[in-house]
Amino acid sequence: MSGRARPSFTARIRAYYRTLRQYHEISEVGEITRRYFSMNGFDGVLTTLGVLAGAYLGGVDDARAVVVLILTTAVAMGVSGAYGSYMVERAERGRALRELEESTLTSLADTTIAEASRYASVVVSAVTGGAPFLAAVVTVTPFLLTTAWSVHTAYFLAFGVAFGELVLLGAYLGHVSRESLWRYALRLVVGGAIALALSFALGEGVG
């Protein structure tokens, strides 16, 4: 019987974290996740702005209806992002692994690099699905507090929250690119304003 003591829970957690960090470095997944987080977060905010504009112009004055509308949209965006990107990432990384096997002349299944590829697919899919879902869920929060204000006020607060998210996202992009945070934030806010203006114009036109 082995005399080695089982590592403590903390030691196992630390070892697991070190393994994940190693997979993160091997798969070079940092850049891709930053890209997809920003892109899909922006998509999520603008889609939610569009749905909110549509609900407002359509005269939806039931807070519960708006929450259901936004949350179902959020779930659809989340599932679409997560599932689609998982399939794409898995296919691309599988191809890269096959090409590498042609150089090493050995199977790379069950190696660290294969596990890192699987880790990357899961992380990218979680970020791609999670970013728009989170963006939509945060935007809808004013409608959960309509005991404090009216539904009409909640709409404008939700628009405000969405633009606040765009500012934060822009600042994040500015930080990533090491350029002016405010310039990037402004660019994203302008994008959101254009989307909202077009939605209102379309709604008024149809109405």
Added chain:
Amino acid sequence: MSQIRRLVLDVLKPHQPTMLTLATRLGDLEGVVGVDITLFEIDNKVENIKITLEGEDIDFQDVSEVVQDAGGSIHSIDKVSTGRRLIEEAETPQDAGARWMR
């Protein structure tokens, strides 16, 4: 049975995980006291390295598993030393002729 004291391997591996990671994992093996990895050749996908291990009782199976787990393949065992004392290759008169040909 005699223990392996020194092992020199010719290995082909992908760039990731790096030589640093491979050397650390080999150094953590029981029976291994020292590890040296030297880069011989590199291209855009793989690198050819020489791994030298020294210790009291090196388990080749463990070493092989670590190398394979890192995506590498052992092309050849270039040197092995066993016994209670590490000795170097003995010079013979034939070596001078072989060196001249090289």
